[in-house]
Amino acid sequence: MKKKDFLFLGTIFVIFFILLLRLWQIQILNADKYKQLAEQNRIRIIKIPAPRGIIYDRNGIPLVENIPSFAALISPEYADKIDLNLLSKILNxxxxxxxxRLNTKTESIYIPIKIKEDLTFKEIAMLEARRSEIPGLIIETELKRHxxxxxxxxxLLGYLGKITEQQIKSNPQYQKLPSYFQVGQTGLEKLFDDILIGIPGEKIIEVDALGRELRLIKESPPIKGEDLYLTIDALLQESAYRAFENYSGAFVAIKPDTGEVLALVSSPSFDPNKFVEGVPPQYWNELTNNPKNPLLNRATQGLYAPGSTFKIITALAGLEEGVITPDRVLVNCTGGVTLGKWTFGCWRKEGHGAVNLRRALIESCDVYFYELGKILGIKRIYKYATLLGLGSVTGFSADEKSGLVPDEEWKKSVKKTSWFLGDTYNTAIGQGFLKVTPIQMARVMxxxxNGGNKITPYLVKGSKSEKENLNLDVKNLEIIKNALSGVVNEPEGTASGARSYIIKFGGKTGTVQVVSKKLKEKLSYKNIEHHAWFIGFAPVDSPEMAFSVIIEHGGSGGAVAAPVAKNILExxxxxxxxxxxKN
Known part of the structure; x- marks a missing residue:
């Protein structure tokens, strides 16, 4: 063997011997020391939720925001070493x-268990003072939805909640998130969750036995979610909700030329802030057991007969089909009409006398529209009702109801009976089988x-509204619009009591029978009162807003719904x- 080879092998042997000696020292001589170090130091992998995007109204006012909050967490390996009595007193x-809570299973032994959110400063101070007695304690700063x-x-906005199993299965994006992350469950929070949620970050740290961070090993910062700018006007939204304080119902306002939704209110409502930390069972039971169903979005899902607001459509059909003229006296209203053994009354028992179209709309004469409905027939009424969008969704949201416009075929198929003239009478004045939503009626107005363009309502700025020109005669639309101004601004109008000296608005009242007049006289409790409608536009000369108001069991449209509309606008x-x- 050459001298060079001998030296090489010798060097290898010495290195190997040194390594072996070091290994023996670590594993045998210093085993207890390194075991203690291993037990007292841990690697933590912490998922960092991304700040959700902010949702703003059309003027830049935040409708939802993120505010700083503090949470107490415990490392899972210390869950059975916690002094429950001490922690219970501090956190109440x-x-x-x-x-x-400490028994909660997490996806990984490295994911801390959250035991309380939204800590007060007093609780934080007390936890920090007793940290040595609470091993594995972590106080984490997080952003809370407000x-x-x-x-x-x-x-409108909805609320957040922890990811459900169904959501994890249906959305691959959620499979990468810990189960305690919150995602949108309803409303815009759900609809736009994929852009609002952002991209979570990750932090790998070394901590000691008390859970205190020793050093940062690696960090990938979260990426904030995209902000959302809505067409909603926060001031109008709040004004509408305040006006509904003692009522059940809905309000929808649309910019008539573009389709931008300016306000969308449903009452009664709920507090989305109570859902942020996980809705308390007691509050959830209150909501779900409430007979007024505060979780229902009445603006898009509430179905009601339109009452006399439908007379706008019957009038338009008559003008477009050429069967009436604005000045033609169609009937001499004496308070009702008789059909066989049935009497179809007018709301004014003494009658309206000789009535043309303008008076019929301003004073809401039922007999005029019975006769016009008879002349038109149900096929032509159906044609214009569906042309204006009734009986189908507006395209505003995925969960809205389509409502119903009945005709001969529908009744034969569903009710298994023929269509009668009495059915046409009822339909012509917005009663009977008709069902509409408040957002549909706002779009009709x-x-x-807007000159006969059927628009698709939308909420997010920058969206494109589909606009369909219905080829309606602009002169006929002006005739109706002029009469609707008279409903509010002329002494004989059914909404004259709601006339405003701050803003001139127009519209049509509607009163929907919930039970027959005879039964109503026998019974007295509130939930058989009529539903009250008012659909309108403002200002009269150059409309910037078309809207609908529905008050469940409110009584008269002119006495209740129209004044609510006035209160909202003013x-x-x-x-x-x-x-x-101020500015």
Whole structure:
């Protein structure tokens, strides 16, 4: 063997011997020391939720925002070493409930268990002071979702909740997130969750036995979700909700030329802020057991007969088909008409006398529209009702109801009976089998005042609204629009009591029978009162808003719904003026 080879082998042997000696020292001589170090130091992989995107109204006012919050967490390996009595006193949580939270299974032994969110500064101070007695404690800063307008925007924005198993199965994006992450469950929070949620980050740290961070090993910062800018006007939204304080119903306002939704309110409502930390069972039971169903979005899912607001469509059909003229006296109303053994009454028992179209709309003469409905027939009424969008969804949201416009074929198929003239009478004045949603009726009004263009309502700025020209005679639309101004602004109008000296608006009242008049006289409880409608536009000369108001069991459209509309409009204008003065 050459001397060079001998030296090489010798060197290898010495290196190997040194390594072996070091290994023996670590594993045998210093085993206890390194075991202790291993037990006292841990690697933590912490998922960092991305700040959700902010949702703004059309003027840049935040409708939902993120506010700083503090949470207490415990590392899973210390869950059975916690002094429950101490922690219970500091956090004001019963020991049994605390134990249940500590028993929560996480996806990984490295994922801490959250035991309380939204810590007060007093709780934080007390935890820090006793940290040595609470091994594995982590106090984490997080961003909490906050809805500054509360109930007013609840149905519009929706709420967050922990990821459900069904969501994990249906959305691959959620499979990468820990189960305690919150995602959109309803409303816009759900619809736009994929852009609002952002991209979570990750932090790998080394901690000691008390859970205190020793050093940062690696960090991938989260990427904030995209902000969302809506067409909603927060001031109008809030004004509408305040006007509905004592009522069940809905309000929808649309910009007639574009389809932008300016306000969408459903009442009663709920507090989305109570869902942020996980809805308390007691509050959830209150909501689900409430007979008024506050979780229902009445603006898009509430179905009602349109009442006399439908007379706008019957009138338009008569003008477009050429069977009436504005000045032609069609009937001499004496308070009702007789059909066989049935009497179809007018709301004014003494009658309206000789009535033309303008008076019929302003004073809402039922007998005029019975006769017009008879002349038109149900096929032509159906034609114009569906042309204006009734009986089908507006395209505004995935969960809206389509409603119903009945005809001969529908009744034969569903009711297994023939269509009678009495059915046409009822349909012509918006009663009977007709069912509409508030957003549909707001769009009908928008079509009347924008020159006959049927628009698709939308909520997000930058969206494109589909616009369909219905080829309606603009002169006929002006005739109706002029009469609807008279409903509010002339002494004989059914909504004259709601006339405003702050803003001139027009519209049509509607009163929907819930039970027959005879039965109503026998019974007295509130839930058989008529539903009250008012659909309108403002201002009269150059409409910037088309809207609908429905008050469940409110009584008369002219006495209840129209004044609510007035309160909404005036409250909105006065609030804007106040802000302009301040600015």
């Amino acid at each position: 949580i019963p020991q049994e409930e605390l134990q249940n 809805y500054p307008f509360g109930h007013a925007t609840a149905h 928008a079509t009347i005042v 409250g909105y204008i006065l609030k804007k003026r106040q802000l302009n003065v």
